[in-house]
Amino acid sequence: MKEVNKHQKIIKAAVKVFAEKGFYNARVSEIAKEANVADGTIYLYFKNKDDILISLFEEEFGKLVENMRKEINKEKDALQKIKRFAVSHLSFVAKQQQLAEVFGVEVRQSSKFMKEYVNKPFIEYLNLIRSVVIEGQEAGLIRKDLTPGIMKRAVFGALDEMSRYWVLSSKKKHSVDEAALQISDVFIWGMMSEEARKNYPWSNG
Amino acid sequence: MKEVNKHQKIIKAAVKVFAEKGFYNARVSEIAKEANVADGTIYLYFKNKDDILISLFEEEFGKLVENMRKEINKEKDALQKIKRFAVSHLSFVAKQQQLAEVFGVEVRQSSKFMKEYVNKPFIEYLNLIRSVVIEGQEAGLIRKDLTPGIMKRAVFGALDEMSRYWVLSSKKKHSVDEAALQISDVFIWGMMSEEARKNYPWSNG
DNA sequence: ATTGAATGAATGATTATTCATTCAACAGTT
DNA sequence: AACTGTTGAATGAATAATCATTCATTCAAT
Numbered sequence: 001m002k003e004v005n006k007h008q009k010i011i012k013a014a015v016k017v018f019a020e021k022g023f024y025n026a027r028v029s030e031i032a033k034e035a036n037v038a039d040g041t042i043y044l045y046f047k048n049k050d051d052i053l054i055s056l057f058e059e060e061f062g063k064l065v066e067n068m069r070k071e072i073n074k075e076k077d078a079l080q081k082i083k084r085f086a087v088s089h090l091s092f093v094a095k096q097q098q099l100a101e102v103f104g105v106e107v108r109q110s111s112k113f114m115k116e117y118v119n120k121p122f123i124e125y126l127n128l129i130r131s132v133v134i135e136g137q138e139a140g141l142i143r144k145d146l147t148p149g150i151m152k153r154a155v156f157g158a159l160d161e162m163s164r165y166w167v168l169s170s171k172k173k174h175s176v177d178e179a180a181l182q183i184s185d186v187f188i189w190g191m192m193s194e195e196a197r198k199n200y201p202w203s204n205g
Numbered sequence: 206m207k208e209v210n211k212h213q214k215i216i217k218a219a220v221k222v223f224a225e226k227g228f229y230n231a232r233v234s235e236i237a238k239e240a241n242v243a244d245g246t247i248y249l250y251f252k253n254k255d256d257i258l259i260s261l262f263e264e265e266f267g268k269l270v271e272n273m274r275k276e277i278n279k280e281k282d283a284l285q286k287i288k289r290f291a292v293s294h295l296s297f298v299a300k301q302q303q304l305a306e307v308f309g310v311e312v313r314q315s316s317k318f319m320k321e322y323v324n325k326p327f328i329e330y331l332n333l334i335r336s337v338v339i340e341g342q343e344a345g346l347i348r349k350d351l352t353p354g355i356m357k358r359a360v361f362g363a364l365d366e367m368s369r370y371w372v373l374s375s376k377k378k379h380s381v382d383e384a385a386l387q388i389s390d391v392f393i394w395g396m397m398s399e400e401a402r403k404n405y406p407w408s409n410g
Numbered sequence: 411a412t413t414g415a416a417t418g419a420a421t422g423a424t425t426a427t428t429c430a431t432t433c434a435a436c437a438g439t440t
Numbered sequence: 441a442a443c444t445g446t447t448g449a450a451t452g453a454a455t456a457a458t459c460a461t462t463c464a465t466t467c468a469a470t
Contacts, residue, residue, distance in 0.1 A: 006416095024229040028460060029418095038417040040462075049460065146387055150379055153370055154363035154388045161362025162355065174355055182351055183359045190395025211449095233426060243451040245428075254426070413470085421462075432451075439444080 007045045009035045011056045019098035023053055023106045060099060061121040068128055078136030079188045085129060086159055086184035090176040093163040101167045104160060126152045141196045158183050212250045214240045216261045224303035228258055228311045259322060265304060266326040269297065273333055283341025284393045290334060291364055291389035295381040298368040306372045309365060331357045346401045363388050
């Protein structure tokens with residue numbers, strides 16, 4: 001049976017099962033069932049259960065990083081890039097809930113125990129923010145007393161916690177769009193240099 | 206042998222083992238060994254392995270919430286409370302690394318526990334921030350267009366991501382104190398109302 | 411006839427949990 | 441103070457269940 005890409009089919013099934021059950025409570029047999037392949041077939045495409053998670057992360061998160069890089073480059077000033085980052089991040093979460101759940105809830109936790117595996121795509125993602133902060137400081141838009149390495153974690157953390165709420169809660173009281181705007185707005189005003197606050201052409205809304 | 210509180214001894218051992226290995230890779234027998242009790246003794250004090258994690262969370266996080274409530278009440282204006290929250294949160298992380306690791310990495314990120322176990326103490330902790338935001342809005346210090354339910358997640362998320370970096374990284378490039386100050390400063394400036402920005406007696410440093 | 415992708419039942423390891431047994435502490439009795 | 445019975449906390453070897461992984465076999469395609 002020359003079929004569609006099994007690797008991809010298994011990854012897709014794994015996203016679903018990992019999101020529903022969590023990595024440790026996910027059964028390889030259930031992923032196989034979801035992907036419509038035999039249990040053993042998984043092992044023709046992946047070394048083991050860990051490898052499914054790692055591959056899925058490398059591949060899918062890799063795409064996300066590339067996509068985000070393009071998104072923020074649509075803006076030319078650093079403060080607008082922050083806003084674009086927030087909106088894109090949360091829009092991805094809303095569109096790809098299961099994947100977001102695996103990224104946010106499972107991977108960073110699990111990666112701790114996969115000693116060898118340094119989470120390259122994740123670090124890259126964080127460093128997109130860091131670059132924007134540095135760029136903003138060089139342009140005089142962002143306060144120079146702020147450490148880019150701290151700010152990248154603050155911005156990402158704020159968005160990530162919001163994502164977790166969005167993905168895990170069933171109620172979804174706040175809209176993700178509204179959250180993205182409010183969070184980026186607070187960071188923009190909070191990080192903006194004194195000078196920029198006077199001159200920057202800002203129509204807050 | 207009438208001994209010291211075994212319940213407490215087991216919890217303490219569990220914190221250490223969970224922090225080192227993660228919940229799913231932690232062995233009950235290892236917790237027993239660490240606590241100097243027999244494997245079976247654990248089951249005289251806890252229903253099962255899950256129950257160890259849940260109890261530890263309820264008890265230890267409960268203390269943290271109470272402590273934080275006292276801390277922020279040392280300040281009387283909302284913006285200073287935000288700062289105090291940030292400093293206390295990260296100072297706790299630095300002082301109780303293993304416990305912080307279990308709180309941050311194991312409990313909150315484990316979708317199994319987030320989904321099946323409604324995390325009362327955690328919600329209470331978040332709502333401390335929410336109350337402060339509301340208080341600040343009522344006093345005219347904080348912009349009224351910001352949703353307290355979004356802000357509580359943004360502030361907590363920023364601090365939490367910083368904590369995760371701090372506990373998991375071995376390098377510890379940034380000091381936690383510095384991080385707390387920068388993060389709270391950005392939030393304070395970002396959330397402050399136009400009016401407060403003019404009148405508030407602020408010595409930024 | 412040959413190949414090798416795919417299968418899924420069987421295997422082997424791992425571990426949470428149980429429970430028959432031990433033993434220290436104390437109370438009552440002589 | 442010595443002996444005996446009772447209690448229940450503590451033990452840890454044995455159990456039972458769960459799953460990741462394997463591999464002998466099948467079978468579709470060429």
